[in-house]
Amino acid sequence: MTLYLASERLALRPFAAADADLLIELDSDPAVMRYLSGGAPTPPEEIRDLVIPGILAGYERWDHALGLFAAHEKDGGAFIGWFCLRPLRDGPREEAELGYRLRRAAWGRGYATEVSRALLAKGFAQLGIRKVWAETMTVNRSSRNVMEKLGMTLVESIPAPDDMRAVEGSEHGGVRYEITKEQWERRQV
Template identity: 65%
Template sequence: MDPYLQTERVTLRRFAADDGADLLTELDSDPEVMRYLSGGVPTPLEDYRDHGVPGIIAAYDRWAGAFGVFAAHETTDDAFVGWFCLRPERDGPLDEAELGYRLRQAAWGRGLATEVSAALLSKAFTELDVRMVWGETMALNRTSQRVMEKVGMVVTEKLETPEDMLAVEGAELGGLRYEITREQWEQAQGLPRAE
């Protein structure tokens, strides 16, 4: 299967029905990976097998492969390092897409999240006719915030913590919504403005 996106060090591909649940469950089994998402509680295999992966695969069809959640593998040795998403909200406009990521600890601190996020923004704004990309993270999660800031996204809103996440460390601080528009991205790239 052709990659969805390839950067210097990472290849994004569609998740497959036969191994997607195992890969995602293993990723979520690390309490540090899940620290700001579930307070360190892993996602059960059944959740991914019965709902998560079938939903991810259905989304590829819904959006004709243009958007979704994609498995991230190191280009050199094909090691699974996590996932990235670029996708509209389920019933939202196709010109607004969410950027998201979750990586294994072994991939942290190597610039992979920034490298792939920058490439996804380029794809969104040059190939997919996206007008605005957004992402959300907890106020305490400075690492995720730095990734979004490095690719030119800016805070547009402070968010309240959803009820189901109130037990997570730092939940009382809420979250942040980051955004970047196509015009902001083009300006940062030094591209001429469209008239």
């Protein structure tokens, strides 16, 4: 396993083409997909034909420094989900999105905060990132709590995309949080 990043309890590694079943299982849990698709699973063929190739292309685009990474428990190796630190496809490289999607069994254990802190440190201290942003549904309090624990600031409310109109709470739209390298550095003192 090629290690991308390690936190206290988790190890992140690049995805491989053979990992489609991990994502299919993750995206088939209605609770995991609640604020993304209203609970509908991502079709397996979409994961195999579009999602995995897109993840792999991202590694090439960003010289394997940024992207979406599989997260496994150090103790036992269980797949718990994924984390990403990556720019928009055509966006500036120094502005990256922070994201995560975890299996229900991993919820409430502090993994999202733990790994996100490690990703911010890597991005700001090693990869030349100047700003990190994250978005979620306004009603997704758990995800918003993680962003706030990281020192990210709520910068704007955003409309829910048209394809999310059936998602619970979509009438409240979404929110965008950000943190700059300078804000992050002040929190390290």
